[in-house]
Amino acid sequence: MQSGWQSRARGGRADGQVEMQAGSMAGRPGGTGKRVAASREVEVLHTGAGNKNAFKALIAAEYSGVKVELTKNFEMGVSNKTPEFLKMNPLGKVPVLETPDGPVFESNAIARYVARLKDDNPLLGSSRIEQAHVEQWVDFAATEVDPGVAWYLYPRLGYIPYAHTTEETAIASLKRSLGALNTHLASNTYLVGHSVTLADIVLTCNLYHGIARILTKSFTSDFPHVERYFWTMVNRPNFKKVIGEVKQAESVPPVQKKAAPPKEPKAKVVKKEAPKEAPKPKVVEAPAEEEAPKPKPKNPLDLLPPSKMVLDDWKRLYSNTKTNFREVAIKGFWDMYDPEGYSLWFCDYKYNDENTVSFVTLNKVGGFLQRMDLVRKYAFGKMLVIGSEPPFKLKGLWLFRGQEVPKFVMDEVYDMELYEWTKVDISDEAQKERVNAMIEDQEPFEGEALLDAKCFK
Numbered sequence: 001m002q003s004g005w006q007s008r009a010r011g012g013r014a015d016g017q018v019e020m021q022a023g024s025m026a027g028r029p030g031g032t033g034k035r036v037a038a039s040r041e042v043e044v045l046h047t048g049a050g051n052k053n054a055f056k057a058l059i060a061a062e063y064s065g066v067k068v069e070l071t072k073n074f075e076m077g078v079s080n081k082t083p084e085f086l087k088m089n090p091l092g093k094v095p096v097l098e099t100p101d102g103p104v105f106e107s108n109a110i111a112r113y114v115a116r117l118k119d120d121n122p123l124l125g126s127s128r129i130e131q132a133h134v135e136q137w138v139d140f141a142a143t144e145v146d147p148g149v150a151w152y153l154y155p156r157l158g159y160i161p162y163a164h165t166t167e168e169t170a171i172a173s174l175k176r177s178l179g180a181l182n183t184h185l186a187s188n189t190y191l192v193g194h195s196v197t198l199a200d201i202v203l204t205c206n207l208y209h210g211i212a213r214i215l216t217k218s219f220t221s222d223f224p225h226v227e228r229y230f231w232t233m234v235n236r237p238n239f240k241k242v243i244g245e246v247k248q249a250e251s252v253p254p255v256q257k258k259a260a261p262p263k264e265p266k267a268k269v270v271k272k273e274a275p276k277e278a279p280k281p282k283v284v285e286a287p288a289e290e291e292a293p294k295p296k297p298k299n300p301l302d303l304l305p306p307s308k309m310v311l312d313d314w315k316r317l318y319s320n321t322k323t324n325f326r327e328v329a330i331k332g333f334w335d336m337y338d339p340e341g342y343s344l345w346f347c348d349y350k351y352n353d354e355n356t357v358s359f360v361t362l363n364k365v366g367g368f369l370q371r372m373d374l375v376r377k378y379a380f381g382k383m384l385v386i387g388s389e390p391p392f393k394l395k396g397l398w399l400f401r402g403q404e405v406p407k408f409v410m411d412e413v414y415d416m417e418l419y420e421w422t423k424v425d426i427s428d429e430a431q432k433e434r435v436n437a438m439i440e441d442q443e444p445f446e447g448e449a450l451l452d453a454k455c456f457k
């Protein structure tokens with residue numbers, strides 16, 4: 001049996017399973033020098049839609065005036081497991097580009113190939129050093145950013161077992177990479193030179209994967225130049241045409257308890273498609289391992305009797321009060337507080353003697369608040385880092401919807417069990433005053449200086 005690419009290389013796909021990719025239809029300049037551009041010699045990309053790795057080649061094609069077609073009716077887990085496909089990529093992974101000269105796998109190699117189809121393509125850098133810098137940032141995106149996102153995201157989606165130490169390592173390494181990137185982007189609009197290069201395409205696609213799925217605003221806001229860069233890139237017409245509208249993840253996906261079983265191919269038969277209009281890459285169909293989420297069951301906290309307290313009103317009051325905090329914000333809090341719909345909790349870190357290094361202690365709190373993202377709709381919190389010298393004490397105050405610390409938070413956020421939780425008795429004035437002092441970041445707090453106070457809102 002002939003492989004797909006062999007049959008197509010002789011002039012169009014034998015099975016006719018290809019449709020035109022939306023995008024530039026300009027004839028491809030014969031960048032390799034060996035081939036003469038001919039209308040039937042097109043590049044065919046095998047992928048499910050919505051695959052950030054495939055986006056790289058599609059965006060590069062838009063910038064380069066290269067025609068890339070998408071296979072139609074590609075079914076993840078089926079089409080990529082056929083003998084024909086495995087001849088193109090023995091790993092059975094997508095994307096794969098079928099070129100008239102043979103197949104190419106690995107998305108960065110594919111994107112480079114597409115860019116090279118245009119002579120002197122500025123996407124690849126306009127001088128030797130620029131070319132090296134393009135390669136540098138492509139590798140940075142592949143080896144520093146992508147694995148960090150994957151090790152943070154995939155255990156939470158249940159693709160690989162979850163371990164909080166792995167997650168902490170992934171987050172720390174991602175923050176280190178984004179920190180370096182942020183520094184570079186503070187004085188550069190693009191990664192290399194003064195226009196978009198392949199490095200911007202590859203990095204933006206990798207960031208997209210993280211920002212759309214797990215890197216919430218509270219994660220990215222520490223990297224304002226990265227944020228500005230990312231949103232500018234994904235809103236450029238050639239990116240937008242391929243990726244579509246991008247929305248930042250609003251919460252960190254809760255940990256799936258068990259690793260998802262490997263997906264079985266649904267059927268052995270590759271469907272024949274009816275010739276229809278060109279597929280639109282921005283219609284995002286999740287790849288096999290990233291299927292569209294099933295409708296979530298309602299959060300039990302949404303089933304509680306309605307409360308007169310509107311959490312967002314309190315958060316707004318807290319954020320907007322700049323003067324007379326006691327008189328305005330604290331008084332406002334108690335006016336709004338609904339002890340039937342909400343409860344207040346003190347938390348006390350159990351292992352304060354370990355808090356011997358200030359920045360490690362601060363990172364610990366930062367990580368905790370990051371992981372609390374999943375309860376943002378139902379909670380407000382203050383975390384104080386107390387003491388002017390080590391060991392620092394961590395104490396906090398939390399307002400939760402309902403009368404208990406929500407079970408899903410206890411289950412999902414491993415930090416929770418590192419703290420002692422005590423419900424605030426609001427009939428006790430001393431406890432109420434402690435609540436006030438914590439909301440207010442009162443210093444000294446219980447006789448000690450504050451190293452930092454962080455708010456979760």
Ligand SMILES: N[C@@H](CCC(=O)N[C@@H](CS)C(=O)NCC(=O)O)C(=O)O
Nearest residue numbers: 051053092093094095106107108287
């Ligand atoms: N390093 C590869 C990654 C390819 C990859 O992991 N592809 C996933 C979809 S994004 C896949 O095909 N998975 C199917 C499988 O593992 O069998 C690239 O950049 O192309």
